[in-house]
Structures are given as structure tokens and as C-alpha cells.
Amino acid sequence: MVSLDGATVEPFGSFVSNLFTRWGDLDISIELSNGLHISSAGKKQKQTFLGDVLKALRMKGGGSNLQFISNARVPILKFKSYRQGVSCDISINNLPGQMKSKILLWINKIDGRFRHMVLLVKEWAKAHKINNSKAGTFNSYSLSLLVIFYFQTCIPAIFPPLKDIYPGNMVDDLIGVRSDAENLIAQTCDANINRFISNRARSINRKSVAELFVEFIGKVEDPFEQPQNTARSVSAGQLKKITEAFARTHDLLTSTNQNQISLLSNMAPAHVIRCITRPYGGGYFHPTQPQVQRAIRPQLQSQRHFQNVSQGTSSNSSSSKGHTLVHRGQQIWRPKS
Structure with a gap:
């Protein structure tokens, strides 16, 4: 041993x-x-x-x-x-995984809506059975990166390009004395995040999480370990299922004929719904339909397609209602690095 x-x-x-x-x-x-040094x-x-x-x-x-x-x-x-x-x-020896986790924690300092969006997207993906890398769909880290990319490209942008937070390839910099490497990454990210937050000239995005979710769409690769594709487990057979989940939910959220049951069943798996609708404080907690409608009505014209920025159209893509995904190394969108 x-x-x-x-x-x-x-x-x-x-x-x-x-x-x-x-x-x-x-x-x-x-x-x-490995003593003071990072193990190899x-x-x-x-x-x-x-x-x-x-x-x-x-x-x-x-x-x-x-x-x-x-x-x-x-x-x-x-x-x-x-x-x-x-x-x-x-x-x-998964130090890269530890540092990526810390960076996701640190960027939440920029805007607390990031955490709410990631949790919402993860539960939504589970409800549609597209949050299981073993079954050929997204892992949770990929879904978090999708949210990062969206936060970089919404108008006004919420996040900056990640090279403005940490330039270069973070994983390649995990060498030598561990404490020195970790401290350099932490100090660099902290200084750049604080610089971005304190920039009074930048426009502030004041949309609610509900409004942001309606606009949300994307697919990414790992910005901290280029060109690692964290969605490499997505199989061709599951692409249609993924695109249909995006299209079906978008149609529901932008419809004027919503109802509470259809909203909840699309936004979270059954065990989560049971938790949020259980008795609470002498009554039941139910998100009311008018509140949800008020939040999403301004976004009726939000974007409804995946834009393929690779050259041409891949034979490995699958589309539904104008949505296109490209898998296994043929990326379409990623966080700005």
C-alpha cells in the first residue's frame, strides 16, 4: 500500500x-x-x-x-x-480542483446572484435529467461555467473576462512550493476582483435572478485549464434531450399561460419541490404565479438560440427550435478568458 x-x-x-x-x-x-512542494x-x-x-x-x-x-x-x-x-x-492530489473551487467562491464576491443562479440552474438541470455526466449530460462544474459565461455576456455584463481575474493558465502555475503557488493565485485574484468591484465607471446590471435565468443559455470549456473540455462527457445521443430542455423551459417562462405546477415541475426535481411546498410556519410556502410573471415579462423577447461560433456546422450537432449544441471538443461558447 x-x-x-x-x-x-x-x-x-x-x-x-x-x-x-x-x-x-x-x-x-x-x-x-511531498514536503513543502506540490506533489507530482x-x-x-x-x-x-x-x-x-x-x-x-x-x-x-x-x-x-x-x-x-x-x-x-x-x-x-x-x-x-x-x-x-x-x-x-x-x-x-487534486490541487487544481481545489483551486478552481476557491476561484468560484471568490468570484461570488463580485455579485451574490452568481450563487443563486448556479443553484437554480443545477436544480433545473436535475429536473430535466441533464445533470449527470455518467449518463452523457452535464456535470455540475460545467453548469457553473455556463453561468459564468452568461454573466460575462449579458448586458450590462456582471462578470469581466476571467483573464482580468487571473491571467494565464492557472493549473500550469501550480508548481513548486505549495503555499507560495496558492498565495500568488489568491493574491492575484483578490486584487483583480477588488479592482473590478471598485470601478465606478462600469455599468451595473440590476436584473433579478428570475430575469437573468430567462436569458440564460450557453455551453463552455474550462477557462482555468485550457483547452480542457469539462463537458466532454456530453454524448451525441443526449444533445437532443439537452436542447429540448432549454427550449421547453424558455417557452414556458416566456408564456403568458403559466401555472404553478408546470413552473415548479420544470424548475426543480420532485424531491426539491416537496421540500419547498411542505408546511412552513403554520402554512405552505408557494411561489405565487403573479410574482414570477412580473419578473419574466420584460424578457419575452430574450434570445432563444445557441450561436455556433465554430467554423461551419458540425456533423456532431443537434438542434431543436433553433438551438444548436456542438459536443466533444467542438465548443461553441466559453467563459471569456
């Missing part, structure tokens, strides 16, 4: 970025010791180490639903803990 001397267990993902829901997975990175374990070593962790979990009986995804770009061991019932994804 690989030595655990000096190793640390560190969370990342939505738990660190504060974009988690009570139903989400917990992402864990086991950081192997290769994929084979990570696979071997996770295999040993898998054996230990089986022997100790610490969890169920054990699944070792060894051939993924980042090998992962998945399991569900017996004690808390939390689903966990374990990876090895």
Missing part, C-alpha cells in the same frame, strides 16, 4: 465554492506528502493508491456503493458513507 505518512484529506468542489445543495456529493482530495504523482500512481483505498474501505466496511472509475482523466473512487449517508468522490 502507498504510504499515507503526511497525507491530508481536503474537500473541494461545491462544498468549498459554496455552491452545494443538501443532495450533492462531497468531493475529497487525498493530498500525498502520475496517473498510474493515483490509480494504484485509489485501488488501495478501495481495499481498505471494503475491509473496514466504511461505505456502500463502491465504484472505482480508474480510466477517467482524473481517477475517482465513489462511495456512500454508512454513518452520514453522504455520497463521496475521492481523488488523489
Whole structure:
């Protein structure tokens, strides 16, 4: 078994970025010791180490639903803990994942609507069964990047190009002494975020989250590890399902014939709806239809198509009602880097 001397267990993902829901997975990175320096374990070593962790979990009986995804770009061991019932994804030396999570947390300082939008988009995607990379649809990180791109391109823009927050390829800069590399990234991002916030000349977008959601549309690649495509799991067979989900929801939100049941069923999965409509304070919490309609009526003419900015039309694309998606390396939209 690989030595655990000096190793640390560190969370990342939505738990660190504060974009988690009570139903989400917990992402864990086991950081192997390399003194003060960032460890450079290769994929084979990570696979071997996770295999040993898998054996230990089986022997100790610490969890169920054990699944070792060894051939993924980042090998992962998945399991569900017996004690808390939390689903966990374990990876090895995933410092890039930790830093990306922190940057998502930091940019929320620019505008708190980012967190609300990401949570809304994630629940909407789950309701339409397009938030499952194992089934050929989006992972949650890709959905967060979709929101970032939209915030960069809405009018007025809410976020700046990400190169204005951290120039260059962040993952390539994770070398040498760990504390030095992390501090440099943190200080650079903090200074640039504060500079953007304090710019009194920029126009302020004052749209509500409901209005922003109606306008929301996009698909991206990872801006912190170019040209990594975080939506590489999206399969050709699922593209039609994804585009139809966007089109169906857009039609509903811009319709004057909405009703509470159809709105809720389109915006969140059933277990979430049960939580928000349960008795609360002596009554029931129900978002009222007139409030939703007032929020979205100004956006009746909002954009309804995916713009393909790649050259020509890909044979791997699928369209519905004017929406076009391009998959597997043929990106159409991404956060401005």
C-alpha cells in the first residue's frame, strides 16, 4: 500500500465554492506528502493508491456503493458513507480542483446572484435529467461555467473576462512550493476582483435572478485549464434531450399561460419541490404565479438560440427550435478568458 505518512484529506468542489445543495456529493482530495512542494504523482500512481483505498474501505466496511472509475482523466473512487449517508468522490492530489473551487467562491464576491443562479440552474438541470455526466449530460462544474459565461455576456455584463481575474493558465502555475503557488493565485485574484468591484465607471446590471435565468443559455470549456473540455462527457445521443430542455423551459417562462405546477415541475426535481411546498410556519410556502410573471415579462423577447461560433456546422450537432449544441471538443461558447 502507498504510504499515507503526511497525507491530508481536503474537500473541494461545491462544498468549498459554496455552491452545494443538501443532495450533492462531497468531493475529497487525498493530498500525498511531498514536503513543502506540490506533489507530482502520475496517473498510474493515483490509480494504484485509489485501488488501495478501495481495499481498505471494503475491509473496514466504511461505505456502500463502491465504484472505482480508474480510466477517467482524473481517477475517482465513489462511495456512500454508512454513518452520514453522504455520497463521496475521492481523488488523489487534486490541487487544481481545489483551486478552481476557491476561484468560484471568490468570484461570488463580485455579485451574490452568481450563487443563486448556479443553484437554480443545477436544480433545473436535475429536473430535466441533464445533470449527470455518467449518463452523457452535464456535470455540475460545467453548469457553473455556463453561468459564468452568461454573466460575462449579458448586458450590462456582471462578470469581466476571467483573464482580468487571473491571467494565464492557472493549473500550469501550480508548481513548486505549495503555499507560495496558492498565495500568488489568491493574491492575484483578490486584487483583480477588488479592482473590478471598485470601478465606478462600469455599468451595473440590476436584473433579478428570475430575469437573468430567462436569458440564460450557453455551453463552455474550462477557462482555468485550457483547452480542457469539462463537458466532454456530453454524448451525441443526449444533445437532443439537452436542447429540448432549454427550449421547453424558455417557452414556458416566456408564456403568458403559466401555472404553478408546470413552473415548479420544470424548475426543480420532485424531491426539491416537496421540500419547498411542505408546511412552513403554520402554512405552505408557494411561489405565487403573479410574482414570477412580473419578473419574466420584460424578457419575452430574450434570445432563444445557441450561436455556433465554430467554423461551419458540425456533423456532431443537434438542434431543436433553433438551438444548436456542438459536443466533444467542438465548443461553441466559453467563459471569456
